Amino acid sequence: MRSLCGLCASASDITVMNTLAELRQRFSTALLDLAGDAATAAELAALVLPSQDPKFGDYQANCAMPLGKRLGKPPREVAAALVERLDLADLCEPPQIAGPGFINLTLRDDWIVARLQAALADVDRLGVQRVAAPRTFVLDYSSPNVAKPMHVGHIRSTVIGDALYRMLRFVGHKTISDNHIGDWGTQFGMIIYGWKHFGDEAAFARGPVAELSRLYRLVNTLVEYHEAKNEQLPALRLRLSDQESRAAQLELAPTPADPADKKRAAKRIQEALADLAKTRDELADAEAKVARIEADEPLRKHAAAHPNIGAAVLAETAALHAGDAENRALWQRFLPPCLAEIDETYRRLDVSFDHTLGESFYEEALPQVVRDLAARGLARESHGAQCVFLEGHDAPFLIQKQDGAFLYATTDLATIRYRMDQWRPDAILYVVDHRQSLHFTQLFATARLWGYEHVEFQHISFGTVLGDDGKPFKTRSGASVGLASLLDEAVDRAHAIVCQNDDARPEPLLSAEERRTVAERVGIGAIKYADLAHNRTSDYKFSYDKMLAMQGNTAAYMQYSYARVSSIFDKGSVDAAALRLSGAEITLTHPAERALALALLQFSEALDRVLADYRPNLLTDYLYDVASRYAAFFESCPVLRADTQQQRESRLLLCDLTARTLRLGLNLLGIAVVDRM
């Protein structure tokens, strides 16, 4: 229960100064003698929420219904008693009781304006307060394998992790990002083996990473070939014949008389046929893979010359781990260019890390981890492996293999110990795809048994990036898509769109140089925003057309909205900074002004919601709402041509705050804006 409380307190108690928090505070006070105790009052006060429909006001309190039930009184009566006790006169119009006992709240315009003026004066933070009790967060995200190029699978972890890092830091927490790269695994065995047998010194000199990825691909192909030929094909053929006879048996069995049994039998046949079809597909794939290599003369020769390549690669890896001088030297030589390559991708993505402590960093600590867990009776031997058996799990958590090698479980445990010793965090967040949830459940359970009880471990899991066919995003030939080429494609498409639109103008706005800058920001932004705008836990379909669309909830639309607002200041030769200091005031007369103002007021509430459950899409939703309201305002409220000087200045202030809210919000998501596009 205590750990759950720790969870609830997590990152969400951000500011007592936002409107929602202020309302809840006032309700909490008013509820105290109705509810009896402070805890119940706070719980009920949490039922004050933004209204979902403007006709119910700006906020609504839903607490009278549950409280009425608790007290055995009609909810409307309770609502009336509550309104009686509320001290909201400076904040709201008189509360309205509606329906079964909803209390609808409409903010006073002067209160909204006062808040916005304060936000305007706060250049960097737009009035968002820092948390009262900062916590220390370690964020673990991106974590690519360095010996192979980053691919589409790294987008979500990198982009979501970076956005959470930025937001947590912005609201005042201490944040430490640590890129747990894979720099010590089998993939290095592959390139070491590849270098020794197929390496090309001249090619390495020309382009080390290209040469190393060639070696990686070549060795991987050969390993997979022998695996397919020697293990997969026989196994699949065996399984196929088993499944064929089972399906035949089921089909021949007499149909049961009982309807329920009959249905079950039919289902079993259906399942057997589905299994059969799946096995046939797998077999066909494996056969095609083998055939492809045998049809390629150079590959066929390599394959024939290296029949035991799989074991040999593992031996090279083991030699590296054992301290073999030659392999260590090669590792030392290969690692820097690999790191430089991924750094280039991070530079383009505008992502950086405080630390990059990969698997190799923990190599020496691993034996001690196993000894320590065994000494405490947490780990024991089973089938020759060292295992932690956990309640509620059939399979144990393996921390050392039969052959003595360590696993990523071991490294993760060593990493936890290092991070706890070094940084004493309150929370460690792992931004890793959902398929690893069992691993993290076991890892966290083991870490707690190991003594790390008072730290919040969170697996920030996310869904898969899918292609058009609804299957994991791959190239036509089935290879994973390289991240660099993905970014190139998005930027190229963005460039075409930018040029097309700018050329269509009577007077093109942008130089060739500007077009390239805009395309880079729009293209990269599109990929990041599409990722962040989807619910973290669901899969989503990757589509360049959708993410680069100008309508809807996309980076391009948000960036365009920003550019449109900015252009007003250019067009009117208005110095926004000077205007802010001029004593000009916001006045809300038009409904569209008020709707925009209300949204601008709620920026910090949106951040609260994001960090309560680490869901960046709640910020994109908010920003899209701001942009939509700005569009409505822009249609119906002339700014530069306003009726009076006072109205002109008021509207310019709203524009200024809109622009800065969009820019800050996008920056917290790791997305850059442009002044013109």
Next chain:
RNA sequence: GCGCUCGUAGCUCAGUUGGAUAGAGCAGCAGAUUUCUAAUCUGCGGGUCGCAGGUUCGAGUCCUGCCGAGCGUACCA
């Protein structure tokens, strides 16, 4: 077999500890441009929220069962 995630408009997706008449974009239809950037905006049509029960003042949201999809499930990470 067991476990986790999911099923919302023709398509892609939102939906805040359970809140009032379930939203957005695309696609379809109808409009707005001598422009403050139309790369835009406005309006219309479109839903048995997989199915069936249950909990309650109130269920897309929680519980149970079923149907369907994906993922995981002892020595890869």
